[in-house]
Amino acid sequence: MTGMRRKPASTVSMDPAPEQLPLPARPVSQPVEPPLAALLELTHRCPLQCPYCSNPLELERVQSELSTEEWCRTISELAMLGALQVHFSGGEPTVRQDLVDLVRHARDVGFYTNLITSGAAITRQRFLALIDAGLDHVQISFQDAEPNSAVRISHVPNIQEKKLTFASWVRESGTPLTVNAVIHRQNIEHIDAMIELAVSLHANRLEVAHVQYYGWALANRAALMPSRAQLDFVTERVTEARERYRGKLVIDYVVPDYYAHQPKACMGGWGRQFLNITPSGKVLPCHAAETIPGMQFASVREQSLADIWAHGEAFQRFRGTDWMPEPCRSCDQREIDWGGCRCQALAITGNAAAADPACAKSDWHAAMQEIAATAVDAPSLPDFRYRRMGAGKH
Numbered sequence: 001m002t003g004m005r006r007k008p009a010s011t012v013s014m015d016p017a018p019e020q021l022p023l024p025a026r027p028v029s030q031p032v033e034p035p036l037a038a039l040l041e042l043t044h045r046c047p048l049q050c051p052y053c054s055n056p057l058e059l060e061r062v063q064s065e066l067s068t069e070e071w072c073r074t075i076s077e078l079a080m081l082g083a084l085q086v087h088f089s090g091g092e093p094t095v096r097q098d099l100v101d102l103v104r105h106a107r108d109v110g111f112y113t114n115l116i117t118s119g120a121a122i123t124r125q126r127f128l129a130l131i132d133a134g135l136d137h138v139q140i141s142f143q144d145a146e147p148n149s150a151v152r153i154s155h156v157p158n159i160q161e162k163k164l165t166f167a168s169w170v171r172e173s174g175t176p177l178t179v180n181a182v183i184h185r186q187n188i189e190h191i192d193a194m195i196e197l198a199v200s201l202h203a204n205r206l207e208v209a210h211v212q213y214y215g216w217a218l219a220n221r222a223a224l225m226p227s228r229a230q231l232d233f234v235t236e237r238v239t240e241a242r243e244r245y246r247g248k249l250v251i252d253y254v255v256p257d258y259y260a261h262q263p264k265a266c267m268g269g270w271g272r273q274f275l276n277i278t279p280s281g282k283v284l285p286c287h288a289a290e291t292i293p294g295m296q297f298a299s300v301r302e303q304s305l306a307d308i309w310a311h312g313e314a315f316q317r318f319r320g321t322d323w324m325p326e327p328c329r330s331c332d333q334r335e336i337d338w339g340g341c342r343c344q345a346l347a348i349t350g351n352a353a354a355a356d357p358a359c360a361k362s363d364w365h366a367a368m369q370e371i372a373a374t375a376v377d378a379p380s381l382p383d384f385r386y387r388r389m390g391a392g393k394h
């Protein structure tokens with residue numbers, strides 16, 4: 001690691017990891033509100049190999065996963081902390097044989113429960129057991145509306161058939177359904193079909209989410225980045241569909257930061273509303289926080305969740321506004337977007353404490369847009385680097 005800051009260059013390297021700067025001193029601990037929700041990454045195992053997966057490049061192995069008892073204790077601690085929702089996620093959470101027990105426990109201690117799944121690794125019998133245990137909501141991710149493309153992106157044969165079958169069980173059970181359509185350069189032309197897919201599945205909500213470039217997506221950025229014209233096309237189609245399906249389907253739309261001028265309030269602000277627990281029990285302020293070198297992540301195996309949330313070094317590091325340098329420090333948006341995304345600041349500038357380069361006030365804003373333009377203008381489309389154990393090492 002070096003203390004030298006790279007200047008924004010007119011031509012920016014496509015390497016995903018620029019040199020990294022030391023983190024700022026840890027601000028003083030202050031009283032904090034309870035989290036609203038927690039994302040429980042029960043496992044990193046997954047039958048799919050999506051090249052934009054938000055899991056880390058170094059996936060945690062099954063031997064390190066929390067036991068049923070440890071997850072139940074953690075869920076109870078979350079309830080005592082005052083959180084309201086738990087999202088069972090992964091990897092693919094349904095590969096955990098104890099998922100029904102975990103959902104039942106979460107409902108017993110008062111949580112609203114959501115299952116975030118590919119729908120590709122569960123039988124009808126187990127799904128009905130989850131409903132019986134009190135599961136409140138299901139979110140299914142779709143790689144594409146076009147089956148051959150979905151197979152290519154997920155790297156799993158017959159994936160669409162499995163997902164559609166699972167979605168039909170969700171519909172029959174009357175459980176609220178969100179369809180998550182992850183959009184990128186290689187499926188963006190199918191946006192209309194993806195909207196129609198959500199309608200045909202009787203989804204309550206459709207989340208059209210452009211890829212966010214951390215982890216595997218950052219490694220595959222040149223293969224996934226849409227052009228400005230493609231982005232405008234999707235924005236227009238989503239706007240039109242919102243009108244057409246008003247009162248029938250809610251459509252959320254997440255635009256790619258590389259074409260934005262204002263950053264998102266990442267995670268609703270670092271350490272303000274959400275926490276993420278990895279399969280082995282590390283507690284993160286956001287799912288990509290492990291990309292920031294030098295951070296210490298406490299584990300629910302060693303410390304109480306209440307203590308980690310209130311005093312954990314990783315949560316304190318970028319909580320509130322005291323850590324902010326200029327231009328954020330004196331900006332009137334600092335308690336609205338909280339300086340944007342720390343992981344994106346790191347990925348583009350090499351400094352996790354910099355303003356998010358999606359912000360027009362960042363010195364790196366033009367460089368970020370140039371990265372997108374360079375990726376789109378590349379003479380050939382790179383092959384996907386598929387997400388799997390051990391594939392993040394090179």
Ligand code: SF4
Pocket residue numbers: 046047048049050052053054055090091092118141387
């Ligand atoms: S993004 Fe794809 S590979 Fe990653 S956990 Fe979800 S379904 Fe599995």
Ligand code: SF4
Pocket residue numbers: 262263327328329331332333334335337338339340355356359360361362
């Ligand atoms: S300067 Fe910082 S706080 Fe202001 S809009 Fe940009 S990222 Fe947000």
